Amino acid sequence: MKIFKFGGASVKDADSVKNLAQVLKLFPADELIVVVSAMGKTTNALEKLAEDYYYTKGNSRQILSEVKKYHFDIVEQIFTDKTHAIYNEINNSFVELDWLIEGVPSQTFDHVYDQIVCMGEIISTKIVSAYLNTIGITNKWEDVRDYIKTDDTFREGVVNWELTESLSRSLLKRKQIIVTQGFIGGTSENYTTTLGREGSDYTAAILAYCTNAESVTIWKDVPGVLNADPKWFDDTQLIEQLSYLDAIELAYYGATVIHPKTIKPLQNKNIPLYVRSFINPEAKGTVISDAQLTLPVPCFIFKVNQVLLSISPKDFSFIVEQNLSDIFKLFADNGVKINTMQSTAISFSVCVNIHEHKTSQLVKKLQENYRVLYNDGLELITIRYYNQATIDRVTAGKKILLEVKSRYTVQLVVKNA
Numbered sequence: 561m562k563i564f565k566f567g568g569a570s571v572k573d574a575d576s577v578k579n580l581a582q583v584l585k586l587f588p589a590d591e592l593i594v595v596v597s598a599m600g601k602t603t604n605a606l607e608k609l610a611e612d613y614y615y616t617k618g619n620s621r622q623i624l625s626e627v628k629k630y631h632f633d634i635v636e637q638i639f640t641d642k643t644h645a646i647y648n649e650i651n652n653s654f655v656e657l658d659w660l661i662e663g664v665p666s667q668t669f670d671h672v673y674d675q676i677v678c679m680g681e682i683i684s685t686k687i688v689s690a691y692l693n694t695i696g697i698t699n700k701w702e703d704v705r706d707y708i709k710t711d712d713t714f715r716e717g718v719v720n721w722e723l724t725e726s727l728s729r730s731l732l733k734r735k736q737i738i739v740t741q742g743f744i745g746g747t748s749e750n751y752t753t754t755l756g757r758e759g760s761d762y763t764a765a766i767l768a769y770c771t772n773a774e775s776v777t778i779w780k781d782v783p784g785v786l787n788a789d790p791k792w793f794d795d796t797q798l799i800e801q802l803s804y805l806d807a808i809e810l811a812y813y814g815a816t817v818i819h820p821k822t823i824k825p826l827q828n829k830n831i832p833l834y835v836r837s838f839i840n841p842e843a844k845g846t847v848i849s850d851a852q853l854t855l856p857v858p859c860f861i862f863k864v865n866q867v868l869l870s871i872s873p874k875d876f877s878f879i880v881e882q883n884l885s886d887i888f889k890l891f892a893d894n895g896v897k898i899n900t901m902q903s904t905a906i907s908f909s910v911c912v913n914i915h916e917h918k919t920s921q922l923v924k925k926l927q928e929n930y931r932v933l934y935n936d937g938l939e940l941i942t943i944r945y946y947n948q949a950t951i952d953r954v955t956a957g958k959k960i961l962l963e964v965k966s967r968y969t970v971q972l973v974v975k976n977a
């Protein structure tokens with residue numbers, strides 16, 4: 561079994577869907593699961609729809625009709641036969657969405673969110689599957705919620721690995737391509753859960769783990785894993801081989817090329833992960849495996865909109881275990897994720913993403929017992945396999961407010977000087 565994953569950008573319009581088919585033709589395989597995300601920016605739109613509906617803002621119908629038009633435009637371009645069953649099928653999915661936003665919501669927001677947002681993947685896979693079948697790439701559409709089972713933590717479903725593994729066994733030996741959704745799972749009561757934004761990579765890894773797949777390929781609009789985001793760097797370098805450990809570290813520190821949860825299940829079964837370009841599918845791209853690499857290149861990860869909080873006890877006492885456990889608990893309770901931190905005798909510094917509401921709530925709480933200095937408009941630069949030259953390069957013209965070094969990784973919180 562092989563797993564291919566195509567993200568939103570690879571199905572964002574009619575030409576992209578056709579291109580996906582060309583990629584499949586280049587790599588014919590019988591035992592193949594094709595995992596597809598929602599088309600283009602559909603998940604963002606459905607997220608807005610869920611908010612609008614839940615908090616009764618009055619724009620739900622408008623948002624829904626835009627999402628519907630976007631999909632039907634694509635359908636009309638790729639299915640010239642207007643009597644094709646897909647027209648009805650997609651229409652039914654929109655009727656279902658319409659029902660979902662009828663009446664007053666009776667569940668939590670997260671629950672409602674998942675039932676609405678999942679439709680992006682359901683619709684995109686129906687379109688892709690039907691299109692492939694019309695051009696002779698015979699395949700079967702499967703509802704991934706029948707295979708990937710989670711608990712009922714809506715918006716962040718926790719996979720029941722044992723059950724998922726046993727259900728996924730029936731996907732083996734099909735001798736026919738399977739087209740299914742990324743990002744979503746099902747609870748024991750058959751509600752839909754989502755696995756966290758950008759979670760389709762993770763779906764590919766779950767299915768690979770559960771079917772003992774030979775490999776996973778993530779098809780992207782970049783040539784593979786680069787040593788920096790071209791958005792911030794002009795001379796990026798393609799990394800042809802990467803170890804699981806490096807991939808986990810890079811994803812953890814914020815490289816957006818792969819979802820951080822993707823690597824561990826693959827590493828556990830030693831399944832290689834390929835990251836390749838759907839624009840240039842013949843190119844080799846990157847392979848992530850257990851290879852021991854001798855000469856890794858320095859990798860750069862940039863995060864903007866960072867805030868540095870410097871926290872010190874009001875009573876001039878030292879920062880000790882008791883304070884730290886207090887402080888960590890407040891971060892956890894307020895859902896604020898720590899990007900990097902450093903502690904000295906009298907103060908504890910933490911770099912977090914600016915998240916106006918959550919952060920200001922946290923600061924208020926901290927201020928009950930601590931003095932909190934707040935510095936915003938910062939950047940966090942992480943370099944894996946750093947040396948002084950790479951540090952100098954990224955900090956030129958900048959003031960370093962915090963520097964945290966370990967053997968292979970340095971994190972720098974900087975401000976424009």
Ligand code: ASP
Nearest residue numbers: 597603743757758759760
């Ligand atoms: N469609 C989902 C999202 O945009 C999942 C994914 O693309 O991986 O978050």
Ligand code: MG
Nearest residue numbers: 567568597758
């Ligand atoms: Mg996406």
